[in-house]
Amino acid sequence: MTVPTLWLDDISVGDRFRTETYELGAEAIIDFANAWDPQPFHLSEDLARDTFFQGLAASGWHTAAITMRLLVTSGLPLATGIIGASIDLAWPTPTRPGDRLHVDLEVTDVRASRSDPSRGFITAVYDTVNQHGEIRQHTTARLLAFSRP
Amino acid sequence: MTVPTLWLDDISVGDRFRTETYELGAEAIIDFANAWDPQPFHLSEDLARDTFFQGLAASGWHTAAITMRLLVTSGLPLATGIIGASIDLAWPTPTRPGDRLHVDLEVTDVRASRSDPSRGFITAVYDTVNQHGEIRQHTTARLLAFSRP
Numbered sequence: 001m002t003v004p005t006l007w008l009d010d011i012s013v014g015d016r017f018r019t020e021t022y023e024l025g026a027e028a029i030i031d032f033a034n035a036w037d038p039q040p041f042h043l044s045e046d047l048a049r050d051t052f053f054q055g056l057a058a059s060g061w062h063t064a065a066i067t068m069r070l071l072v073t074s075g076l077p078l079a080t081g082i083i084g085a086s087i088d089l090a091w092p093t094p095t096r097p098g099d100r101l102h103v104d105l106e107v108t109d110v111r112a113s114r115s116d117p118s119r120g121f122i123t124a125v126y127d128t129v130n131q132h133g134e135i136r137q138h139t140t141a142r143l144l145a146f147s148r149p
Numbered sequence: 150m151t152v153p154t155l156w157l158d159d160i161s162v163g164d165r166f167r168t169e170t171y172e173l174g175a176e177a178i179i180d181f182a183n184a185w186d187p188q189p190f191h192l193s194e195d196l197a198r199d200t201f202f203q204g205l206a207a208s209g210w211h212t213a214a215i216t217m218r219l220l221v222t223s224g225l226p227l228a229t230g231i232i233g234a235s236i237d238l239a240w241p242t243p244t245r246p247g248d249r250l251h252v253d254l255e256v257t258d259v260r261a262s263r264s265d266p267s268r269g270f271i272t273a274v275y276d277t278v279n280q281h282g283e284i285r286q287h288t289t290a291r292l293l294a295f296s297r298p
Contacts, residue, residue: 036214036218037214037221038222039230039231041230060233061213061214061217065186065214068208069184069185072187081189081190082188083201084240085239086239087236087237088235088236089235089238
């Protein structure tokens, strides 16, 4: 686990971070779906076969949760944590059993708050990618960050 | 659990859906955070006290997962399931222990695909709201839907 040490002052446009890797299998996909997104295409290979996904696919929220876990444990070591203000998400392709995912992140904007210069917002654009380079999730996040005290 | 029966043809701008309710406590917040978003403000009341959140707050991804569960089990009975193409999310206030959440959804756009009239996109705007009317998540979702075969 990366020790979070970076303040708003330490982050610049163009900074890049790459996380470690997270592998998921069919059982993990089904467990997550039973808890949070119990739809046929996330619950079993048999039920998924004749759906839009043509086979078992992870819930997009599972991919989003894995993405967050990767960023928190190995991706973006902000001293005060990763606090999302707003997020845009897209899932260009479904996450599949056997995917080994990592996240590639780039900072595209950094600005201090006008009303309170002790805080500001970082815009980060990141892709959640499998071992074949297939993009499973594309995210733009506006994150709250704080200046070094 | 609502039986999903609605096709693209059955959905109109202005249609509204309201889900059942989901209550979460501190233990559920901490369990989810340990799995997916292990940051101090999501892991214990003690660790959270001196953070931006000033007390235990659910991961935004936990609120998103609850929102999806509510929509799938009681919210939006699309015949072919709820398939998100892209999503915009914001968390105006943090979800707290003791929140009883439901989702209020309104359809704001329905359009058939030009290239393939058997499918189309529904835009839905929805709020995840607690028992005091506090909005915990605001979502705009572009959902893939299919015409009645």
